Amino acid sequence: MASIFTKIINREIPAQIVAEDENYIAFLDIMPLVKGHVLVVPKQEVDYIFNLEPEVLSGLHLFAQKVAKAMDKTIKCTRIGVAVIGLEVPHVHVHLVPLKTMDDINFTRPKLKLSSEELAEIANQIRKGF
Template sequence: MASIFTRIINREIPGYIIAEDDRYIAFLDISPLVLGHTLVIPKQEVDYIFNLEDDALAGLMVFAKKVAKAVEKAVPCKRIGVSVIGLEVPHTHVHIVPMNSADDVNFTRAKLSPSKEALAEVAEKIRKHL
């Protein structure tokens, strides 16, 4: 069965897509740690990041860098945190998180529940910086 991320890639379910090319896609986390929290994934459904081929892993990180720079310009923050946890969804994903303190990348704290309008607004702000 396709992961929820593959279903977003295939447009079977909606997503707040930030950027996309033929190999990778970035979209907002709908239950973010902070507004602007973005997931960057390969379109190839591979569960564990270190099971990606070397060129796919390198390409993922280069794509994530481009997205991170756009997030940093769009969302007021001191820097961008990057995390790979990979336990929630069996599809490799890199978390790009705007940070003003270390607590902003604390994955054990309660997630936000932003409105669809807030997510659409921040997605548009980020896309303008790509």
């Protein structure tokens, strides 16, 4: 069965996509830790990051860097934090989280519930950074 991320890639379910190329996609987390929390995903469905082929793994990080730089330009934060947990969805994904404090990347705290309008505005803001 396809992961929820594959369904986003295939446009079977909606997402606020901020960047995409032939191999990778970046979209807003719908249950973010903070406003602007982005997930960067390879289009190839692989469960565990260290099972990616080396060129896919390096490409994922280079694509994430481009997204993080766009986020840096458009979101007020100290820096963009990076996390790979790999337990929530069986499809490799990198979390890019705008940070003001260490607690902003604490995955045990309650997630935000943003409206679709708020998510759309944040996505538009990040896209302006490219």
